Amino acid sequence: RKEVEQDPGPFNVPEGATVAFNCTYSNSASQSFFWYRQDCRKEPKLLMSVYSSGNEDGRFTAQLNRASQYISLLIRDSKLSDSATYLCVVSPVFSGGYNKLIFGAGTRLAVHP
Amino acid sequence: ETGVTQTPRHLVMGMTNKKSLKCEQHLGHNAMYWYKQSAKKPLELMFVYSLEERVENNSVPSRFSPECPNSSHLFLHLHTLQPEDSALYLCASSQGGTGATEAFFGQGTRLTVV
Numbered sequence: 001r002k003e004v005e006q007d008p009g010p011f012n013v014p015e016g017a018t019v020a021f022n023c024t025y026s027n028s029a030s031q032s033f034f035w036y037r038q039d040c041r042k043e044p045k046l047l048m049s050v051y052s053s054g055n056e057d058g059r060f061t062a063q064l065n066r067a068s069q070y071i072s073l074l075i076r077d078s079k080l081s082d083s084a085t086y087l088c089v090v091s092p093v094f095s096g097g098y099n100k101l102i103f104g105a106g107t108r109l110a111v112h113p
Numbered sequence: 114e115t116g117v118t119q120t121p122r123h124l125v126m127g128m129t130n131k132k133s134l135k136c137e138q139h140l141g142h143n144a145m146y147w148y149k150q151s152a153k154k155p156l157e158l159m160f161v162y163s164l165e166e167r168v169e170n171n172s173v174p175s176r177f178s179p180e181c182p183n184s185s186h187l188f189l190h191l192h193t194l195q196p197e198d199s200a201l202y203l204c205a206s207s208q209g210g211t212g213a214t215e216a217f218f219g220q221g222t223r224l225t226v227v
Contacts, residue, residue, distance in 0.1 A: 002155075004155070008153075034215075042220065043203060043218035043219060043220050043221055044156070044203075044218050045218070046215045046216075049215075087156075098143075098144035098146075098161055098163040098168060098207065098209045099144070099207050099209075099214060099216055100158065100161070100169065101158070101216055102155075102158075103148075103155045103156040104155055105153065105154060105155040106155070
């Protein structure tokens with residue numbers, strides 16, 4: 001079983017749509033969770049951290065369900081500029097002094113006019 | 114100036130060549146990483162340096178040899194590579210502390226082995 005699993009997509013949605021991405025992880029001891037965004041032929045960049053209580057940043061909402069080992073990302077009112085690959089990232093028990101970030105393969109989103 | 118810079122951006126090398134990838138971070142971080150990204154596969158962590166000490170080596174073949182001369186610079190020395198080593202090689206840095214923090218990535222070196 002992969003450590004972090006995501007639906008690869010692509011998700012093709014019109015502007016203004018609401019889209020949700022899901023992610024599951026295998027290590028129940030994982031402590032930190034993130035969503036990164038990667039544009040075509042560019043480096044990954046942090047979109048948002050994911051907290052147990054859920055968190056929102058503008059049009060983006062992230063949720064964590066530790067019991068089900070499941071993370072989600074909701075994007076409301078999609079923009080053309082949201083087209084990218086969204087990477088689910090999990091960090092196991094803190095290793096002291098550095099991050100061991102485990103990446104999913106990513107879910108590709110294409111927003112069309 | 115970007116936080117993490119990698120050179121070269123593109124590299125084509127033969128299987129018998131020796132080349133080096135360079136990474137420099139301007140963020141004052143104390144941990145640096147090499148990741149490999151192949152088509153349609155997740156980013157794979159190759160090496161981690163924390164406070165200039167190598168702390169992780171994830172079963173990477175010896176034809177990849179990392180070097181961290183100081184906290185701002187990281188190299189990946191390449192020799193006798195195989196065509197399947199063609200990929201995007203990403204360097205990242207982060208500030209270690211009491212919990213996992215954001216990693217900042219360079220723009221990557223797109224490597225093609227012929």
